[in-house]
Amino acid sequence: MPLHIETPLIESRALSLCAGRSIWLKLEAMQPPGSFKIRGIGTACEEYVRRGARRFISSSGGNAGIAVAYAGRCLSVPVAVAVPETTSERAKDLIRQEGAQVIVHGGSWQEANTLAQAMVGESDAFLHPFDDPLLWQGHATLIDEVARSGPTPDAVVLSVGGGGLLSGIVEGLRRNGWADVPIIAVETEGASSFAQSIRAGYRVTLEKITSIATSLGAKQVCEQAFAYSKEYPIRSVVVSDKAAVLACERFLSDQRILVEPACGAALALAYDSAPEITEFKTVMFVVCGGVTATVEQLSLGRAAKTRPRAAKNNLRR
Numbered sequence: 001m002p003l004h005i006e007t008p009l010i011e012s013r014a015l016s017l018c019a020g021r022s023i024w025l026k027l028e029a030m031q032p033p034g035s036f037k038i039r040g041i042g043t044a045c046e047e048y049v050r051r052g053a054r055r056f057i058s059s060s061g062g063n064a065g066i067a068v069a070y071a072g073r074c075l076s077v078p079v080a081v082a083v084p085e086t087t088s089e090r091a092k093d094l095i096r097q098e099g100a101q102v103i104v105h106g107g108s109w110q111e112a113n114t115l116a117q118a119m120v121g122e123s124d125a126f127l128h129p130f131d132d133p134l135l136w137q138g139h140a141t142l143i144d145e146v147a148r149s150g151p152t153p154d155a156v157v158l159s160v161g162g163g164g165l166l167s168g169i170v171e172g173l174r175r176n177g178w179a180d181v182p183i184i185a186v187e188t189e190g191a192s193s194f195a196q197s198i199r200a201g202y203r204v205t206l207e208k209i210t211s212i213a214t215s216l217g218a219k220q221v222c223e224q225a226f227a228y229s230k231e232y233p234i235r236s237v238v239v240s241d242k243a244a245v246l247a248c249e250r251f252l253s254d255q256r257i258l259v260e261p262a263c264g265a266a267l268a269l270a271y272d273s274a275p276e277i278t279e280f281k282t283v284m285f286v287v288c289g290g291v292t293a294t295v296e297q298l299s300l301g302r303a304a305k306t307r308p309r310a311a312k313n314n315l316r317r
């Protein structure tokens, strides 16, 4: 039994009307730990247990850390997650809720990650948030499900952080005989390491992440994702934070599902009827989900982008 669930695949009337074409949603927000991450992390955790792992270690204060904590609870394997001081109370609570140990260390993810790496003993497994072939194998199950139940999409739209999801979706499309289905890979300004790498012709390392979509905040995409950008039909699109947040708000109202701006970035292409999707009839969106956003943060994020003063007042209240 895998640790992820088979998620609903639905045609959205609201988004189809907005985009003027058939929009299908693969609802990864419905995964028990709130995002697609459990597909890959669950697969990797089960494999590491088979290889003898007795503890899981992660350095992600986001959806990856929450997925590792969830997997550990399901498999009765203890989990330690090292996170920097900047991690929100909410994220730490979500990890602790799964019974995992949270170790707060350092002012940045790099410092927390260094500690996590140093903690990895012989019988421990370190779970990377996006750069591990086992993760991609697990993420690919998303496409297996679509191939079994859904329409054949003319294109797949997804968000890109470190490129783990992208790598898994390419693997899934290939293993289901859909290697000609193009992917539209979306990032936000301030987290566009994939778009910039394609433009530069090498893997660019961003100096810092300035986007509100923190789950897309990998400074450098994994080698596999960059390699796929040269050998698979992938179009890269960058949207503004504002477009991502607005898409989250509209999605909440249309589908009654709250997702992170990391996911709103992809959805923005449907809401804005972006030129990148207009040549396709049936488009499938990976609703990657994410649990670190709240309704309050979304309205703050929107206010900050549109009315700087109002945002400050909101924060003080």
Ligand SMILES: *Cc1c(COP(=O)(O)O)cnc(C)c1O
Pocket (backbone or CB within 6 Å): 035, 037, 063, 064, 129, 130, 159, 160, 161, 162, 163, 164, 165, 166, 215, 216, 218, 260, 262, 263, 288, 289, 290, 291
């Ligand atoms: C991790 C994550 C992403 C990005 O996935 P990568 O594999 O890092 O590209 C996008 N959205 C959400 C909600 C995530 O948790």
